[in-house]
Amino acid sequence: MLTDTRLQGIGLTVFDMMGISEGPLRDWYSSIMFTNEGQTHHRLRSLVGKAFSPRSVEAMRATASGLVGERTARLRQAGGGDLVETLGDVPLRVMCNLLGVPEKDLDAFMSWVRALSPIFWIMTPEQISAATDAIRNLVSYTSERCAERERHPGGDLISALIAAEHEGHKLSRREAAGMVANLLVAGNDTTAGQMAC
Numbered sequence: 001m002l003t004d005t006r007l008q009g010i011g012l013t014v015f016d017m018m019g020i021s022e023g024p025l026r027d028w029y030s031s032i033m034f035t036n037e038g039q040t041h042h043r044l045r046s047l048v049g050k051a052f053s054p055r056s057v058e059a060m061r062a063t064a065s066g067l068v069g070e071r072t073a074r075l076r077q078a079g080g081g082d083l084v085e086t087l088g089d090v091p092l093r094v095m096c097n098l099l100g101v102p103e104k105d106l107d108a109f110m111s112w113v114r115a116l117s118p119i120f121w122i123m124t125p126e127q128i129s130a131a132t133d134a135i136r137n138l139v140s141y142t143s144e145r146c147a148e149r150e151r152h153p154g155g156d157l158i159s160a161l162i163a164a165e166h167e168g169h170k171l172s173r174r175e176a177a178g179m180v181a182n183l184l185v186a187g188n189d190t191t192a193g194q195m196a197c
Contacts, residue, residue, distance in 0.1 A: 011035050018123060025132045028139060029119065031175065032182040047171050048179060051160035056098070064094045084195045091191035095184055100145070100156030109184070112138040116185045135181065142177040157183075 001007055012030055020026050029035055033044045067090045075081045089110060096109055115134035118127045145158050150173070153159040161176045171179060 047164045050164035092188045098157045138181045142180040146176045
């Protein structure tokens with residue numbers, strides 16, 4: 001079924017249902033892998049796949065393990081507690097570390113990503129407003145980081161996304177900034193959602 005071109009995802013149907021017909025939230029959401037099909041999806045996925053090399057994924061292991069070890073040690077010391085709450089920010093901290101986000105910017109990132117988390121469901125008007133503000137701030141921030149990494153590449157995921165090439169294609173700065181936001185929201189949402197399991 002995954003290879004049958006007659007089947008398609010929901011695209012922007014939920015946004016249409018909520019009345020989000022224009023604006024930065026719709027612009028971003030329409031550009032991510034989740035809402036695209038065919039060649040566009042394949043191109044984006046191939047370029048992101050290049051950035052997630054086995055070495056970069058393995059490099060995340062020590063960060064994730066360290067954070068989880070620190071949090072579970074606190075739980076043991078306290079005699080127990082809520083594991084989901086204790087580990088709730090670990091996925092986002094790992095992603096921010098991978099992206100090269102400075103420690104001083106983590107709180108802002110966390111607030112933006114939390115405001116964007118309801119994006120995969122039907123949102124209230126208040127959630128739409130908060131998500132719109134969050135995506136403006138997040139894409140603006142990641143665009144600046146992309147510009148900085150174009151000038152001074154590093155060992156982080158943003159540098160890898162900018163450098164990734166597949167069949168002569170590269171991500172534009174706008175696509176790279178949008179992809180970073182996509183990875184943060186989707187990576188945090190799915191991983192945090194699996195904690196209880």
